[in-house]
Amino acid sequence: MLSDADREFIRRDPQIPGLSFALDERSIADWISENWDDIDRQSVTSTFIRYKPGRSCLVSFRAEQHGLPLSFAVKCFGHSAVEKWKRLQTHVKHRRGQGQPPIIHPSMSVIAFQRHDDPQLRSLRRLAYRHGERKLLRELLPDSPEHWPARITELRYNPERRFVGKLTAKLGPVGVLKCYSKPRFDAVMRTGDHRSLHTLGASTQHHAIVWPWVEGHTLGDLLRSGTATEMDIERTAVVLARLHAEPSTLYRTNTSHGQLNRIRSLAHNLNHLVPELSARMCSLLPVLERQLTSQPERTSMIHGDFHADQVVLSDDHATLIDFDNLSIGCPHSDVASWIAHLEWLAVAGELEPNSVDRCIKAFVSAYRESPIDTHPAEITPHLAIARLLLIDRPFRLRLPNWPQKMLHLIDRIERDVLPSTRAPRIRPDGGLSKGRSPQPISPDPAMPMLSEALDPRSMTEYLRTSSPALSDELGNFDVESVRVVKHKPGRRCLIEYALRSSVSSTIARRRSLLGKVRAKGLDKHSYSIQQALWNTGFDDLASDGISVPRTLGTIPDLHMWLQEKVPGQVVTELVGRVEGLSLAPRIAEALQKLHETNVPTSRCWSFDDELAILTKSLPVVAEKHPSLSGTVYEILEGCHDAVANMSDHPACGIHRDFHPDQILVDGDRLWLVDLDLYSQGHPAIDIGNFCGHMLESAVRNEHGCSILNDFEEIFRQDVVMRMPTLNTDDIHHCTTLTLARLIILSSQYPTRRAYTPRIVTATHQFQRSRTTPSCLR
Missing domain, CATH: 3.30.200 (Phosphorylase Kinase; domain 1)
Structure with missing residues (x-):
C-alpha cells in the first residue's frame, strides 16, 4: 500500500508512468500471481528501491514460489528512456531458456523479471536449472572438479548489479560466487595486485568470480544478535589498521573528491524525494570540501566499503571480506564508513541505540593504537560524507515515514559539521512557525516599497x-x-x-x-x-x-x-588555494560561452564611458592623498593612452562586471550571477575586469598573492587561446582601466582605504611595465 509520502513522490515525477504501479506491493502481487505459477500473494514484499528521476525506478522484491524463496525485480521506465525500454522488449521477445519468463505491462512501460532473466547479469541464466549450475562451475573452476557438484544458494542479490551466492559441497561451504554487471566486473579486475584479491576462479565471459569461503560469523550478525564482545570490535579495528599499513600496490583510487561527486549526484536525485533535503545537502558540500582540503593528505590501501558485515570473526582471529572496492584512498574514510553503518543499524532498529557509542569508542581506541597517524577532528568530514552516502536508505528500504527519517539524519550531520546550525522546530501538527517578522533596515525614502x-x-x-x-x-x-x-x-x-x-x-x-x-x-x-x-x-x-x-x-x-537562489561557493573563496587553479580554464570557458551566445541588448558600454568614470573620480583620490597625486594623474593619463590604442573588435554581449564574486562553483557547475550591467561592448572589457580584480585582490592579500597572481595568469592565457581574435595588448589596456577603477573604490570603502597606496603603486607599475607588479612577484 502506498504511503502519503510515496504518493507525493510519485506526483513529482510524472515522466515515469508506471511508478505508482511498481511501488504498490498489492498490485505487483496480483500481477505476478496472474502470470507466474504458484506465487504466494501474501509473501510478496519489496526490499529496496533504485530510482533515477525521470528515467527509471527498479524495485527489488522477495516472495515464495512453490514454497521456496524467490527474488525478482520490477522496473518501470520513463519517457526519456524509451530506447532502453524498446531494447528490453526485444530481448524478452527473443528470450530462450528455462524458468518463468519476464512479464511486461506495455501501457506503463513496466517489466518484472526473476533472477535468471536479469538483463545485466547474464550468467545467472545458468542458475535456473541444476545442469546449468554445474556447467558454470566447471568453467569457473576447471582445476577443481571436486567443487563442480557444489550447490549455489543466494546470499545477496542486487538486480542488474551483483549476485552473491554460497557454494556448498558435501563437506560444507567452499567458496563464494559473485556475478557482476560488466562495468562492475571490469572495475574489480582493474584493481591491481594484492593478496586479498586471491580468487579460486574467474571468467571474463560470464563476468563472474569465485572467492574463497571464510568460516565464522560476521561482526554484523554478532551485533544484531547481541552477542558481539568488546574483543570482537577491537579485533575488527586491528585488522583494518593492518590493511591500512600495508604497502600500496593498487591502481584504483577512491578519493574524497569522488565521494563528494557521488553526494552531488545523490542530492540531485533526492530533489524529487525530499527537496528540502537536497538543498541542505548541497549547502554542506562546500563546507566539507574546505574541511577536507585543510587537512594533511593521507593515503593508504583502503577497503572502500567497510562496515560490520565486511569482517568475519572466528575463535582466534578476524578476516576482512568483500574486496570489490579495494583501492588507494584516505584511511579515515574506512573508519568513518564503519561508524556510519553502525549508526544506521540503530536507525533501522537492528541494534540498541545505547550500544552504538560503546562500540565506536572500543573501535576507535583500538584503531588509534595502530601505526596509522590519525586525529579525531580529521575523521569529522569523512564521517559526514559516509552518513550522507547513506541518507537515502530510509527511502530505498521503504521504511515507514521515510522523509522524516531522512530529515533526522541530515539534522545530525548539520549539527556535527555546522555547530551553529539548528534544525527548524516542527510543531505537532507538522507545520512550522509562521513567517518571521520583517527584517529591520534603515529607512529609505526612495524605496517605500x-x-x-x-x-x-x-x-x-x-x-x-x-x-x-x-x-x-x-x-x-x-x-x-x-x-x-x-x-x-x-x-x-x-x-x-x-x-x-x-x-x-x-x-x-x-x-x-x-x-x-x-x-x-x-x-x-x-x-x-x-x-x-x-x-x-x-x-x-x-x-x-x-x-x-x-x-x-x-x-x-x-x-x-x-x-x-542557486547553491555554490563564490570563486573568491576558492582562488587562494592551489587546488583552485583548476578553476581558471573553466571560468575562461564560461566567459567565452557568454560572449559567443551574444544575447541581443540595446545597452552599449564604450571606452568613453570607462574614461568618464576615471576622469571624474581619480582627481578626487589625488586630492585625498597628496603624496600619491602625481602618480594618480600619471595613471589617468595612461588610461587615456590605453583607450586611444585599443584595436577595433566586433562588440558582443558582455557581463560588464565580471569578477570572482560573480561566479558560484557548485561541484562541476559554474553559475554566472549578477548580470544587471549586461551590455554590448568590447570582449576585452570582461577579461580585463576579471584580471584586474585578481591582481587587486593579490595586492590586498600579501600571504596569498603568489597563488592569486598564478590564477590570473592561467585565466588570461586560457582566454587568449580560446579567443584568438583578441589582441593581448587590448587585454592589458582593459586590465589597467579596471585597476584604476579599483583605486577609486578602495578610497571609498573604509575597510580598503589602507590599501589605496599599494594599489596605486601596483597599477602604475603594471601600466608602465606591462608585467606583473614587483610587489606581487
Missing part, C-alpha cells in the same frame, strides 16, 4: 500571483522568512525569501529565491537578459556545466524581479 517587500505575509500573496512556476512546483506555499542580503539606500536592495510548502502531512518542502528591487523602477532589461540566457543554453541542465539562475517572475508594484 521595501515595507511590503520585507513583510512575509504580503510577499506570500505577491509571489503566489506573480510566479506561476512556483505555484506549479510547490502548490500552496508561504514565505517562511525574509533576509536582506544587500541594501544600497536610494538605489537597490537584494532580498532572500525562504519558502515553505506542506503539500501533504508527511513531507515539507522548502525553496529559497532572491528578489531584486530597484528604486527607479522594475529592471525589465536585466530580467529579460537572464531569461534569454537561460533559454539559450544556460539552464540548470546545461551539459557544459555553465548556467545562470532561473528567473521566476516580476512584481512591478514592488519594482522587483525574482530569480532562483
Whole structure:
C-alpha cells in the first residue's frame, strides 16, 4: 500500500508512468500471481528501491514460489528512456531458456523479471536449472572438479548489479560466487595486485568470480544478535589498521573528491524525494570540501566499503571480506564508513541505540593504537560524507515515514559539521512557525516599497500571483522568512525569501529565491537578459556545466524581479588555494560561452564611458592623498593612452562586471550571477575586469598573492587561446582601466582605504611595465 509520502513522490515525477504501479506491493502481487505459477500473494514484499528521476525506478522484491524463496525485480521506465525500454522488449521477445519468463505491462512501460532473466547479469541464466549450475562451475573452476557438484544458494542479490551466492559441497561451504554487471566486473579486475584479491576462479565471459569461503560469523550478525564482545570490535579495528599499513600496490583510487561527486549526484536525485533535503545537502558540500582540503593528505590501501558485515570473526582471529572496492584512498574514510553503518543499524532498529557509542569508542581506541597517524577532528568530514552516502536508505528500504527519517539524519550531520546550525522546530501538527517578522533596515525614502517587500505575509500573496512556476512546483506555499542580503539606500536592495510548502502531512518542502528591487523602477532589461540566457543554453541542465539562475517572475508594484537562489561557493573563496587553479580554464570557458551566445541588448558600454568614470573620480583620490597625486594623474593619463590604442573588435554581449564574486562553483557547475550591467561592448572589457580584480585582490592579500597572481595568469592565457581574435595588448589596456577603477573604490570603502597606496603603486607599475607588479612577484 502506498504511503502519503510515496504518493507525493510519485506526483513529482510524472515522466515515469508506471511508478505508482511498481511501488504498490498489492498490485505487483496480483500481477505476478496472474502470470507466474504458484506465487504466494501474501509473501510478496519489496526490499529496496533504485530510482533515477525521470528515467527509471527498479524495485527489488522477495516472495515464495512453490514454497521456496524467490527474488525478482520490477522496473518501470520513463519517457526519456524509451530506447532502453524498446531494447528490453526485444530481448524478452527473443528470450530462450528455462524458468518463468519476464512479464511486461506495455501501457506503463513496466517489466518484472526473476533472477535468471536479469538483463545485466547474464550468467545467472545458468542458475535456473541444476545442469546449468554445474556447467558454470566447471568453467569457473576447471582445476577443481571436486567443487563442480557444489550447490549455489543466494546470499545477496542486487538486480542488474551483483549476485552473491554460497557454494556448498558435501563437506560444507567452499567458496563464494559473485556475478557482476560488466562495468562492475571490469572495475574489480582493474584493481591491481594484492593478496586479498586471491580468487579460486574467474571468467571474463560470464563476468563472474569465485572467492574463497571464510568460516565464522560476521561482526554484523554478532551485533544484531547481541552477542558481539568488546574483543570482537577491537579485533575488527586491528585488522583494518593492518590493511591500512600495508604497502600500496593498487591502481584504483577512491578519493574524497569522488565521494563528494557521488553526494552531488545523490542530492540531485533526492530533489524529487525530499527537496528540502537536497538543498541542505548541497549547502554542506562546500563546507566539507574546505574541511577536507585543510587537512594533511593521507593515503593508504583502503577497503572502500567497510562496515560490520565486511569482517568475519572466528575463535582466534578476524578476516576482512568483500574486496570489490579495494583501492588507494584516505584511511579515515574506512573508519568513518564503519561508524556510519553502525549508526544506521540503530536507525533501522537492528541494534540498541545505547550500544552504538560503546562500540565506536572500543573501535576507535583500538584503531588509534595502530601505526596509522590519525586525529579525531580529521575523521569529522569523512564521517559526514559516509552518513550522507547513506541518507537515502530510509527511502530505498521503504521504511515507514521515510522523509522524516531522512530529515533526522541530515539534522545530525548539520549539527556535527555546522555547530551553529539548528534544525527548524516542527510543531505537532507538522507545520512550522509562521513567517518571521520583517527584517529591520534603515529607512529609505526612495524605496517605500521595501515595507511590503520585507513583510512575509504580503510577499506570500505577491509571489503566489506573480510566479506561476512556483505555484506549479510547490502548490500552496508561504514565505517562511525574509533576509536582506544587500541594501544600497536610494538605489537597490537584494532580498532572500525562504519558502515553505506542506503539500501533504508527511513531507515539507522548502525553496529559497532572491528578489531584486530597484528604486527607479522594475529592471525589465536585466530580467529579460537572464531569461534569454537561460533559454539559450544556460539552464540548470546545461551539459557544459555553465548556467545562470532561473528567473521566476516580476512584481512591478514592488519594482522587483525574482530569480532562483542557486547553491555554490563564490570563486573568491576558492582562488587562494592551489587546488583552485583548476578553476581558471573553466571560468575562461564560461566567459567565452557568454560572449559567443551574444544575447541581443540595446545597452552599449564604450571606452568613453570607462574614461568618464576615471576622469571624474581619480582627481578626487589625488586630492585625498597628496603624496600619491602625481602618480594618480600619471595613471589617468595612461588610461587615456590605453583607450586611444585599443584595436577595433566586433562588440558582443558582455557581463560588464565580471569578477570572482560573480561566479558560484557548485561541484562541476559554474553559475554566472549578477548580470544587471549586461551590455554590448568590447570582449576585452570582461577579461580585463576579471584580471584586474585578481591582481587587486593579490595586492590586498600579501600571504596569498603568489597563488592569486598564478590564477590570473592561467585565466588570461586560457582566454587568449580560446579567443584568438583578441589582441593581448587590448587585454592589458582593459586590465589597467579596471585597476584604476579599483583605486577609486578602495578610497571609498573604509575597510580598503589602507590599501589605496599599494594599489596605486601596483597599477602604475603594471601600466608602465606591462608585467606583473614587483610587489606581487
